[in-house]
Every structure is written in structure tokens, then in C-alpha cells.
Amino acid sequence: MAARLSGGENRLVSLPLSRIRVIMKSSPEVSSINQDALFLTAKATELFVQYLATYSYKHGRGKEKNALTYSDLSHTAEECETFQFLADILPKKILASKYLKMLEKEKRDGEVGEDDEEDEEEEDEDEAVDEDVGS
Amino acid sequence: MAERPEDLNLPNAVITRIIKEALPDGVNISKEARSAISRAASVFVLYATSCANNFAMKGKRKTLNAGDVLSAMEEMEFQRFVAPLKESLEVYRREQKGKKEARKDKDKKADSEEQDKSREEENDDDDERMEEEEQNDEEEVDN
Numbered sequence: 001m002a003a004r005l006s007g008g009e010n011r012l013v014s015l016p017l018s019r020i021r022v023i024m025k026s027s028p029e030v031s032s033i034n035q036d037a038l039f040l041t042a043k044a045t046e047l048f049v050q051y052l053a054t055y056s057y058k059h060g061r062g063k064e065k066n067a068l069t070y071s072d073l074s075h076t077a078e079e080c081e082t083f084q085f086l087a088d089i090l091p092k093k094i095l096a097s098k099y100l101k102m103l104e105k106e107k108r109d110g111e112v113g114e115d116d117e118e119d120e121e122e123e124d125e126d127e128a129v130d131e132d133v134g135s
Numbered sequence: 136m137a138e139r140p141e142d143l144n145l146p147n148a149v150i151t152r153i154i155k156e157a158l159p160d161g162v163n164i165s166k167e168a169r170s171a172i173s174r175a176a177s178v179f180v181l182y183a184t185s186c187a188n189n190f191a192m193k194g195k196r197k198t199l200n201a202g203d204v205l206s207a208m209e210e211m212e213f214q215r216f217v218a219p220l221k222e223s224l225e226v227y228r229r230e231q232k233g234k235k236e237a238r239k240d241k242d243k244k245a246d247s248e249e250q251d252k253s254r255e256e257e258n259d260d261d262d263e264r265m266e267e268e269e270q271n272d273e274e275e276v277d278n
Contacts, residue, residue: 036201050157
């Protein structure tokens, strides 16, 4: 079923069609999927991955350290209209300590916390928490 | 959206390879970035499917076809994908035709008609649509 040419890297599509189909079928309104449509979706997804990665790298700060970071991606989701559909799953991150300070401030001021403090510290990525704690 | 998270993920190794091939040599990709892109890819599939399905429903069809997916790309503002997708599709169709012919020859030799019947119904739909699409889609693709 997968469109593979024999011999390693020069395949027509690398993502497994079977897996793509599983994801597509998880959509309740979808009844059936023609083989061409399945192939195109897989191929489009590959193009999408390439585009998201290169765009984020190009426009992000990670490249100062020769890296592609999470914050490059979430920055893209926020700033670029084409990728805005990803904003919910790529929320901006803040340091846990900053988040706690925000909570304290909210308590003191009795106001809803503002979104000012959105520093993205790459070294401390493993300490960061999702700002969007509700999900 | 996601029922069982494991099922809706794409294989890490493949995602990583696609990313690495797209970026300049030697660029590091954090594990978090990689996992985020993988999730984004799954969301993309869902979004594209939903969008393509709208086009199918407009056309009063229950089966998503190639045209629906291409229309979805335009709708989603991924116009840039349409030309390369059309090119790849032509190669894919030729491949599939070749495979089908090889299978048919094999079947004739083995004399097993059951194989034809048990093939996925999508391939039958596919045949009809291949003929339709080929009539519609005869434009050259520019690079």
C-alpha cells in the first residue's frame, strides 16, 4: 500500500500511508478515502513538516546557536497566519518561577495575569511549564 | 480530537529525517522541537482531512479524492504545495498502474480470481477517479 521505491532514501513518500489513514479515519465525518487522496495527504504532510521546520528556523532565534528550538516553533504558530491553526498545541512557554510569580501577583492584585512575561529561555526549557495550564 | 494519542502519532524516526533533510547540515533539533513538529503534523492531517471532506460533501461524494485534498491545500493557504503534489501524484499513479499490471499478470498465471475481489474497494473507486482526473488534470506542472 505504501508508495515506496526499493532502496532506502529515495522514496516517493516516507510517511507510512497506513498511519496517515488511521489519523484521517479518526475524523468522524469521513467515510472513505480514495488511494490518491491518501497518498496526497501523506505527501502534503511531509511538505508541511519541511515548511514548518525551515520557516521556524529562518525566523527564530534558535539559529543563533545553530539549533531549532521549541520556542522557534511556537513563535511561528503565533506570528505567522498560515500556521495559526497550531497556536493551541504549540503554546508559548515561561519559566516555572515566573509563572509562580504571576500567580502571586494575581492573588495580590486580584486581577487576571497579563501576558507580558513571555521570555523564552532555551537553556531552561526543561523547567518551563505551559502557560496554557487549563488544557 | 485525539482519542488514543499513540495511534495518532507519526513515527519519530521518519519525522526526524524529514526535518534534518530540510534544515542546513549540522543544525541541532531539540527533542522538544521534534515532538512538537510531530504533533503539528498530526494536527495538519486532521485539518487537511476535515477541509478535504468539506469539498467532498459539496460535491455530494462520500469518498475523499485527490481533487478534494488539493482544494483543501489551497483553502488552508498551502498553495505552494499544490504544484509539487500534482507532480508526485503523477509519479504515484504511474507506479500504481505498473503494480496493478504486474499483479494482474501474476493472477492470470496463478488463476486466482479471489485476489481481485478481495482488493480494497478504494482501488475500484480509484480506477474510476483516475480516469476522471486524467481527463481534467492535463496541465503541465511548472517548477
